[in-house]
Amino acid sequence: MVLDISPVLKGEVRRQTFEYTVAPIPMRGIEFCDDAQVIGEITDDAGYMRLHARVHLDYNSHCDRCLEPVNGSFDLDFDRTVAAEGVLTEEQIEENVDEFVIVDKGMLDIDDQIAEALLLEFPKKILCDESCPGLCPKCGKNLKYGKCSCSEKEQDPRLAVLAQLLDKKDEQ
Numbered sequence: 001m002v003l004d005i006s007p008v009l010k011g012e013v014r015r016q017t018f019e020y021t022v023a024p025i026p027m028r029g030i031e032f033c034d035d036a037q038v039i040g041e042i043t044d045d046a047g048y049m050r051l052h053a054r055v056h057l058d059y060n061s062h063c064d065r066c067l068e069p070v071n072g073s074f075d076l077d078f079d080r081t082v083a084a085e086g087v088l089t090e091e092q093i094e095e096n097v098d099e100f101v102i103v104d105k106g107m108l109d110i111d112d113q114i115a116e117a118l119l120l121e122f123p124k125k126i127l128c129d130e131s132c133p134g135l136c137p138k139c140g141k142n143l144k145y146g147k148c149s150c151s152e153k154e155q156d157p158r159l160a161v162l163a164q165l166l167d168k169k170d171e172q
């Protein structure tokens with residue numbers, strides 16, 4: 001959505017709030033329940049303008065370790081300095097692409113920047129729980145619901161070598 005922020009630019013108000021939604025960029029393995037909710041404000045501190053927005057996204061996915069369904073939500077803080085079109089050089093914008101939003105004739109369009117920030121910051125690993133132990137690589141049991149018997153049978157390879165040595169000793 002294009003925001004008309006001329007009231008704050010003209011100094012008529014010191015603070016302007018906004019609230020709307022942005023369509024997230026599709027991500028593999030993630031189903032978005034809805035568009036991202038954006039709640040934010042632009043504040044003017046003696047000509048220094050800042051934009052702060054809180055972006056909220058609900059999603060469905062699967063745990064990367066145990067594959068169980070995960071209904072999660074992700075929140076992102078989006079903070080930028082508001083700069084007028086033409087004030088910054090191309091270089092300055094390119095070098096600080098994460099720092100600025102550019103106002104063009106009183107209008108501000110941050111949808112693409114928000115969608116990109118979401119894509120960038122979205123967790124790379126989805127877990128049902130930080131401590132999810134995952135599936136047993138041998139029998140496939142979800143270890144969240146208790147141990148399987150594989151781990152008991154399994155031996156540390158170093159101990160296995162030791163056991164072999166001991167066996168040989170016994171034979172002698």
Ligand SMILES: [Zn+2]
Binds near residue numbers: 066
């Ligand atoms: Zn899990």
Ligand SMILES: [Zn+2]
Binds near residue numbers: 139140141
């Ligand atoms: Zn197992």
